[in-house]
Amino acid sequence: MDAFLNLLLGFKLLLQPINVLYCFIGVTLGTLIGVLPGIGPVATLSMLIPFTMRVDPLTSMIMLAGVYYGAMYGGSTTSILVNIPGEAASVVTCLDGYQMARNGRAGPALGMSAIGSFIGGTFGVIVLMILALPLARLAIRLGPPERFAIVAMGFTLVVYLGGRSPLKGAAMAALGLVLSCLGTDMVSGKIRFVSSVPLLYEGIDVGAMVMGLFGISEVLLNMEKSSEEREVFETSVKNLLPSLQDWKRSSLPIARGSIIGFLLGLIPGGGAILASFTSYAVEKRVSKHPEQFGKGAIEGVAGPETANNAAIAGAFVPLFSLGIPPNVVMAVLMASLMLHGVAPGPQFISRNPDFFFGIVASMYMGNVMLLILNLPLIGIWVKILKIPYRILFPLILLFCVIGSYSLNNRAFDIAVMIAFGIMGYIMKKLDYPAAPLVFAFVLGNMFEYTFRQTMVMGGHDLLFFLKRPIALTALLISALLIASTLFGYFWKFRMRVADSGILGDD
Amino acid sequence: MKKGNLIFVLTLEGLGILEILASYRLGLQTFTNPGPGFFPFVSGVLFCLLVLPICISSLKELGKTTAAHKRPQGNLKKAGLITLSLVAYFLFLGLLGFLIVTFIFLFGLFCIERHQKWSFNLVFAAALVGAAYLLFHTLLGIEFPLGFLEIG
Numbered sequence: 001m002d003a004f005l006n007l008l009l010g011f012k013l014l015l016q017p018i019n020v021l022y023c024f025i026g027v028t029l030g031t032l033i034g035v036l037p038g039i040g041p042v043a044t045l046s047m048l049i050p051f052t053m054r055v056d057p058l059t060s061m062i063m064l065a066g067v068y069y070g071a072m073y074g075g076s077t078t079s080i081l082v083n084i085p086g087e088a089a090s091v092v093t094c095l096d097g098y099q100m101a102r103n104g105r106a107g108p109a110l111g112m113s114a115i116g117s118f119i120g121g122t123f124g125v126i127v128l129m130i131l132a133l134p135l136a137r138l139a140i141r142l143g144p145p146e147r148f149a150i151v152a153m154g155f156t157l158v159v160y161l162g163g164r165s166p167l168k169g170a171a172m173a174a175l176g177l178v179l180s181c182l183g184t185d186m187v188s189g190k191i192r193f194v195s196s197v198p199l200l201y202e203g204i205d206v207g208a209m210v211m212g213l214f215g216i217s218e219v220l221l222n223m224e225k226s227s228e229e230r231e232v233f234e235t236s237v238k239n240l241l242p243s244l245q246d247w248k249r250s251s252l253p254i255a256r257g258s259i260i261g262f263l264l265g266l267i268p269g270g271g272a273i274l275a276s277f278t279s280y281a282v283e284k285r286v287s288k289h290p291e292q293f294g295k296g297a298i299e300g301v302a303g304p305e306t307a308n309n310a311a312i313a314g315a316f317v318p319l320f321s322l323g324i325p326p327n328v329v330m331a332v333l334m335a336s337l338m339l340h341g342v343a344p345g346p347q348f349i350s351r352n353p354d355f356f357f358g359i360v361a362s363m364y365m366g367n368v369m370l371l372i373l374n375l376p377l378i379g380i381w382v383k384i385l386k387i388p389y390r391i392l393f394p395l396i397l398l399f400c401v402i403g404s405y406s407l408n409n410r411a412f413d414i415a416v417m418i419a420f421g422i423m424g425y426i427m428k429k430l431d432y433p434a435a436p437l438v439f440a441f442v443l444g445n446m447f448e449y450t451f452r453q454t455m456v457m458g459g460h461d462l463l464f465f466l467k468r469p470i471a472l473t474a475l476l477i478s479a480l481l482i483a484s485t486l487f488g489y490f491w492k493f494r495m496r497v498a499d500s501g502i503l504g505d506d
Numbered sequence: 507m508k509k510g511n512l513i514f515v516l517t518l519e520g521l522g523i524l525e526i527l528a529s530y531r532l533g534l535q536t537f538t539n540p541g542p543g544f545f546p547f548v549s550g551v552l553f554c555l556l557v558l559p560i561c562i563s564s565l566k567e568l569g570k571t572t573a574a575h576k577r578p579q580g581n582l583k584k585a586g587l588i589t590l591s592l593v594a595y596f597l598f599l600g601l602l603g604f605l606i607v608t609f610i611f612l613f614g615l616f617c618i619e620r621h622q623k624w625s626f627n628l629v630f631a632a633a634l635v636g637a638a639y640l641l642f643h644t645l646l647g648i649e650f651p652l653g654f655l656e657i658g
Contacts, residue, residue: 051646054646167556167559168560171518174549174552174556175518175553177545177549178549181529188541188542192532192542192543192546193525193546219588220588221585223588224581224584225581388621393588393615394612394634397588397615398608398612398634401595401608402642405648409649411599411600414596421589421592422589425585426510426514429510430510430514444549452540460536461538
């Protein structure tokens, strides 16, 4: 009942014209960047943060959240029509979506993708609404030791699940921690490492960093490709509504995708990408015709597209109830809230139910807007697919330079953005993930200060963690994950030694 | 690429060592009563330890034959030109002001691809600067640098 009343309050706030307008702008921009390959939600959100500073935090968050879930809708369009994922969570949609388009079934693939996204997104928002208040009540009991342990677990999970090389991911997370130390120490007031650069006394601006790492680096990488490498769209789109047979085949994948997506969205390091891949793997495993997967099975579109949208709602749970972003997009959203002076954390929902339920309400409305944008208006997005990159990239760079300048009205942030842009470009070329770096950078200060607070609380005794069951459990999970990764490395090393021994004997 | 990876990780390792030394000077105190340098010190040590195995494997890789694993090189010239344009934008923004620098910047970027005539690029760049100024300055109220000519 509480949740329902709060939702009504949320809708009351949402229905102010400016909020509806920003919700619409957010989902439209989200669909646009989802459709356009070469620019993802992280880069777009980081570019938009400075421009949302002029509206109140709720309006800004409604728009930024809209960009994120809108990108999931739009991302499938390019996957299906040109076999290029608009954003990472739609990679798996290419496998069957593009094959459906090649078989002349682009319409039903796009239709089922939009409908699945709508169902997954709405399911996620309903569960988010039901879970939020009980979780918020639980979260209030969490003190600095628990928060420290949960952040530590988050770091471990992001590194563990995040990429192909956990070692590179861990190194980048450690670099993020190192960078988060730059500037003034909040406890002693001492300037750390940058005493000769007053512009860095408050640390590196996260907006400039993210714009560089994701926006500039992406443009530099894309410009390396020749224009011939970008495929031209020629498929025709008709009959968007799926047939009865399509519905029969897709209903269970949509149901499973909703649950898988929401649950995986909750886990730090999980998110939409993991959700879509897991859903695809599950559908292939339970299917009576697994041989059809990769050749145009509609289940391979319906399941993952539902899952990646449900995962977004799931990802809001740890952000708002614990103040811990489970993935890099949420880390950027958290950074945006912090720039507005709003700090998500254990008491956030109970103290700001109007804010939280305003966002929940906007997600209901946003999903309806997206269904309209992605079904009857699909033709517009198909046309946008034809914009050449030579026109697009100067616009992206213009947004980046103006965005970073307007963060603090100073050119210095442009220099910071360029530096991180070059670094991000090198990292991408050498296969180093940027997400753990941003994640650790955003949470680095919280990690340090909750540890220092815990030490003060516990009388400077490390065993204090043993007296706090939640903190202990989270630390044990982290230790197990680290141990399993180290064991994996040790095992590989042993096998290699054993192999070389056999060769030596020969 | 292998050489590039080695240079990258060696740079990171060097930065990590510098950070450790600098944080030591800030004052570590103890593990249970950390000083301002403690957390940077620990994260610096952790960083160096994690980069070290990547460094070693890069060194080992460098010794192996490279021909089979050579990746295709992209158009580095374009990426380099864009980076230079961005650096020039940063350097001249304060001096020449937003309108002039942004116009030159956009015109230069459109010319990089060499698909349109220069006159088209000129008009398109001017139109975009106008639109950007209207949106960000007039509507959103962002104050841009005027430069020594005080235009804008």
